[in-house]
Amino acid sequence: MTEQTAEPTVRHMPAEHRYEIRAGGALAGFTAYRDRGDQRVFYHTKIDEAFSGQGLASRLVHDALSDVRATRKRVVPVCPYVKKYLEKHDGYADISDPVTPEVLQWLDGELH
Incomplete structure (x- = not known):
């Protein structure tokens, strides 16, 4: 199997504060976060239109959340997609914290 036809892969890119998913060797999408103490605050997930409908967002978030558990x-699911994923997959309820006004204010400061 060549790199171009390989299974999609998810990689943690700590310097960029995100997890990336690659498909066929190309960047297909990412989920971005900022760390706040022992919390990983996910605020944006994006899959390139060329890769939509392939289940890559779900795979990306699953692998990212598994990494969060391992670390x-x-x-903290500020990102609507991550929030929706957590609502459908209760296997991560034990590591989920609610989005609070304090977290949102902190995140705004981090991103601006």
């Missing part, structure tokens, strides 16, 4: 952090 003993907690998830």
Whole structure:
């Protein structure tokens, strides 16, 4: 199997504060976060239109949340897609924290 036909892969890119998913060797999308203490605050997920409808967003978020669990952090789902994923997959309820006004204010400061 060549790199171009390989299974989609998810990589943590800590310097960019995001997880990326690649399909066929090309960047297909990402989910972005900022760390706040022991919380990983996810605020944006994007899949390129050319890759939509392939289940890549779900795979990306699943792998990102599994990494969060492995690093003993907690998830704060500001991103609507991550929030929806958590609502459908209760296997991550034990590491999920609610979005609070304090978290939103902190995130706004981090991003601006």
